[in-house]
Amino acid sequence: MSERRSSARDGSEPGSPPDCAVPPFVLVSGPEEVLAQRALAATLEALRSLDPDTEVIRLAAAGYERGSLSHHASPSLFGGAKAIVVQDVEEAPDDLVTDLLAYLGGPLEEDSTLVVLLKGGNRGRKVLDAMKKAGARVLEAPAIKSDRDKSDFVSGEFRRHARRISPGAVRALVQAIGKDVSELASACAQLIADTDGTVDEGVVETYHGGRVEASGFRVADAAIAGNTAEALRLLRHAIAGGVDPVPIVAVLASQLRALVKVCGAGRGPSAQLAKSLGMAPWQVDRARRSLHGWDDDGLGVCIQAVAAADFDVKGGGRDPVYAVERAILTIAQARAVR
Numbered sequence: 001m002s003e004r005r006s007s008a009r010d011g012s013e014p015g016s017p018p019d020c021a022v023p024p025f026v027l028v029s030g031p032e033e034v035l036a037q038r039a040l041a042a043t044l045e046a047l048r049s050l051d052p053d054t055e056v057i058r059l060a061a062a063g064y065e066r067g068s069l070s071h072h073a074s075p076s077l078f079g080g081a082k083a084i085v086v087q088d089v090e091e092a093p094d095d096l097v098t099d100l101l102a103y104l105g106g107p108l109e110e111d112s113t114l115v116v117l118l119k120g121g122n123r124g125r126k127v128l129d130a131m132k133k134a135g136a137r138v139l140e141a142p143a144i145k146s147d148r149d150k151s152d153f154v155s156g157e158f159r160r161h162a163r164r165i166s167p168g169a170v171r172a173l174v175q176a177i178g179k180d181v182s183e184l185a186s187a188c189a190q191l192i193a194d195t196d197g198t199v200d201e202g203v204v205e206t207y208h209g210g211r212v213e214a215s216g217f218r219v220a221d222a223a224i225a226g227n228t229a230e231a232l233r234l235l236r237h238a239i240a241g242g243v244d245p246v247p248i249v250a251v252l253a254s255q256l257r258a259l260v261k262v263c264g265a266g267r268g269p270s271a272q273l274a275k276s277l278g279m280a281p282w283q284v285d286r287a288r289r290s291l292h293g294w295d296d297d298g299l300g301v302c303i304q305a306v307a308a309a310d311f312d313v314k315g316g317g318r319d320p321v322y323a324v325e326r327a328i329l330t331i332a333q334a335r336a337v338r
Contacts, residue, residue: 021046021050022043022046022047022050022113022137023113023135023136023137024108024109024112024113024114025104025113025114025116025131025134025135025136025137026043026113026114026115026116026136026137026139027115027116027118027128027131027132027136027137027138027139028040028043028115028116028117028118028139028141029118029120029128029138029139029140029141030119030120030140030141030142030143031119031120031141031142031143032141032142032143032144032181033141033181033182034141034144034181034182034185035140035141035142035144036117036119036141039139039141040085040115040117043083043113043115043139044056044083044085044115047081047083047113050081051080051081053080053081054080054081054082054083055080055081055082055083056082056083056085057072057082057083057084057085058085058087059072059084059085059086059087059096060087060088061086061087061088061089061090061091061092061093061096062088062091064092064093064095064096065095066095066098066099067099068099069084069086069096069099069100069103070099070102070103072084073103073109073112073114074109075109075110075111079111080111081111081112081113082111082112082113083112083113083115084112084113084114084115085115085117086100086114086115086116086117087117088117088119089116089117089118089123089124089127090118090119090120090121090123090124091123092123092124092127097124097126097127100116100127100130101126101127101130104127104130104131104133104134105130105134116131116136144181146278146279147174147279147280147283148274148278148279148280148283150174150181150184151170151171151174151280151282152280153181153184153185154170154173154174154184154188155170157185157188157189157192158188158192158199161192163192163198163199164197164198164199165191165198165199165200166198166199166200166201167282168200168201169199169200169201169203169204170282171282172201172204172205172208173187173188173191173204173208175217175218176204176208177208187207187208190207191203191204191207194207216238216243216247216248216250216251216252217251217255218234219231219234219235219238219248219251219252219328220248220251220252220254220255221255221290222234222332223252223328223331223332223335224255224256224259224290224331224335225290225335226293226332226333226335227332228328228329228332228333231328231331231332232325232328232329235248235321235324235325235328239321245313245320245321245323245324246313246314246320248324249306249309249310249313249323249324249327250310252306252309252324252327252328252331253303253306253307253310255290256299256302256303256306256331257303258279258283258286258287259287259290259291259294259299260299260303261277261279261287262277262279262284262287262288262291263287263291263294263296263299265277270282270284270285270288293335294335298334298335301330301334302330302331302334305326305327305330305331306327306331308323308327309323309324309326309327
């Protein structure tokens with residue numbers, strides 16, 4: 001085993017969280033940008049706590065020139081600590097991959113820390129394996145995609161700051177913000193900074209009530225409950241506020257898929273079913289409540305109606321808004337006659 005692979009500046013185990021001592025190699029692995037940037041920021045902060053004058057050198061995969069890594073890692077005339085941050089390694093050209101592998105297998109450069117950000121993919125696999133073999137500290141940045149992932153993320157944000165948020169408030173915040181994880185993180189930070197005590201649904205409504213009211217989730221909830229007038233009112237309010245029909249149809253489809261999944265899952269504790277279905281427990285509970293009055297035939301009719309609306313709002317029809325209205329009427333009527 002080479003000197004480089006056996007040495008660690010702090011002797012810490014790979015994968016341990018950032019602290020005041022940072023090993024020579026740090027790998028930030030995963031596609032979630034918010035988590036990746038936090039891991040990078042924490043690592044640089046730890047390095048600066050040891051040496052406030054630490055120089056940060058950023059190398060991008062695009063436009064990389066062979067030899068740049070070793071050039072920047074070489075000790076300067078005046079000394080000083082360096083952090084070399086290599087980003088987008090999943091897009092790395094052959095020259096960058098070659099230089100990274102050579103650097104990881106070569107003699108230890110004193111006062112230099114290599115931080116590699118890798119979202120995933122086969123392109124960066126060699127670098128990932130080499131980083132782990134060299135004893136890199138691995139910081140994970142897993143994707144946050146499903147509502148369950150987002151709910152866990154929100155709960156985690158509040159735990160990090162020793163704050164409490166009710167399950168209903170978590171649900172309301174996820175529904176209000178939607179897919180953008182960075183925006184979700186900002187919303188959590190705002191609530192944590194501006195409020196005291198437990199954050200409940202009322203607090204979320206105060207800050208994001210307009211977005212919750214006009215969201216596709218409220219439209220879908222009203223339609224699935226058979227409340228035609230309310231569903232159409234919310235739809236028109238959302239459209240007037242600039243919401244595109246495409247995500248509204250996507251929410252309708254998502255809610256119906258949840259009903260179908262829970263309907264076919266049988267009985268059992270919500271937490272157990274949630275794990276097997278890839279859902280959050282509150283989603284299972286909500287689907288169970290919404291299933292009253294539905295049967296397989298009705299759900300099948302609605303799935304077909306939403307599929308037709310999806311085709312229309314993505315260019316297949318003349319009037320996207322009318323396509324959504326027609327789907328809502330079909331869903332609400334199917335529920336109403338049960």
